[in-house]
Amino acid sequence: MDETGLRVGQVAERSGLTVRTLHHYDRLGLVCPSDRTSGGHRLYGPADLERLYIVVGLRELGLSLERVGEVVSGALTVAETLEHQRVALDLQIAALTRARDRVLHAQRADGELDLLELMKEVVMSNTFEQYFDADQIVQLQRRRAEIGEQRIAEVENAWPELMARVDAAIAAGTEPQSEEGRALAGEWAALLEEFHGGDPGLRDSLFRMYEENRSQIETEWSGPSQRQLDFISAAQR
């Protein structure tokens, strides 16, 4: 008759979970109280609580209950699970961040929902996903986080300004191979580098996307024109 131990309600209060949740974990076999009263009420002992806290801790990492079960039972190695989870979280964060960016963009349309803008955004990001795989998108997201929003805004503002100066140089008849031309090409390359961070995979994907969607990017996204690209590539030779 050693009916010591906490009842569900008390465990719920201490752990911040609900009684229903504890029932759920019990049924799934995650945390089963090792004792019951004669009337069938659950009694949680110290070992049960320890297991419960392990489960809670793993859940805070965002693992599903199924994974948690596999980890506590030893069916999954911890290191591998953590690595998978990190990647999964990166992907989710990237997806949500893109949604947030789209919302911000739509909000700029001030009151009226600009469906055309929204569709352009959507088409754009779909195009984007054709050329960059999940890992690359996560990689880009990481770079953005490392660099910080201020620097990103600076770079985005720098592009039209640089493109204007390139246009001016072309109009003035500047030789691409001249010192001025090569300086412009250097700036151009530096801005590109801010995007792909020197990763050849990212750079190639970006270039392929550019090649295959040139006219659309030029007209709808005010990207660089063919003349500008020609000038820059001539200067880089």
Added chain:
Amino acid sequence: MDETGLRVGQVAERSGLTVRTLHHYDRLGLVCPSDRTSGGHRLYGPADLERLYIVVGLRELGLSLERVGEVVSGALTVAETLEHQRVALDLQIAALTRARDRVLHAQRADGELDLLELMKEVVMSNTFEQYFDADQIVQLQRRRAEIGEQRIAEVENAWPELMARVDAAIAAGTEPQSEEGRALAGEWAALLEEFHGGDPGLRDSLFRMYEENRSQIETEWSGPSQRQLDFISAAQR
């Protein structure tokens, strides 16, 4: 018998959705094809497609199907919906980012899952959430994104270094009010400012948390000692 229009399969192919999804939207009343063949097959006209693309666009913003329905029916204002959605996405991103940080922290325990570390993390973030509300957590997250990870790492490394110099000053018998003492206090305030960004609400919450968990923070998180705090506050007077 003007049975023109696209069938579900064709619409699915063009929109990137599945046939099942189109059935689902039809049943929910979101996008109901305005025509059917005599045999009952769905026929989507141009107006239906337009409505479908609006729905798809709104879904890409992360809105639930219910919200999408309310927006397209005009029951919800667009501006308000977008603002709510932005906040909701911020909260989700913040939650996932915290989970990711915890995973990274657990991974540093190298192979062996350090449950004690994990529990400390969890307890810490629970403590944190007692003192900062959802808006403030989002605000902090935004600040971190703006500043960039490099700067954050710099600041985190700067703390122990500064604390060491303060200790040295105390050991050398430096007066808090001396020029050297006030310089240290200035650096101290600048590092704090990096955290709260000058927001008085954030600063007060942080101070309250510090006050009420002083011993724990000092021992488990190698935070500043009482002696150091006394020196700094004396120097600031």
Added chain:
DNA sequence: CTTGAAACTGACGTAGCGTCAGGGTCTAGC
């Protein structure tokens, strides 16, 4: 008229519990 592809309408499954519904159990006070 046949045949293969495509479409139709249910209906169940998913993750992690919330939320009744319709009971028993525990315990303090009388």
Added chain:
DNA sequence: GCTAGACCCTGACGCTACGTCAGTTTCAAG
């Protein structure tokens, strides 16, 4: 011993946004 009130029990359905059969019917070409 009895009862009231608080607590606990075990089902069972609900929610999101579809995926995935299953069994039947329609379409379009030969």
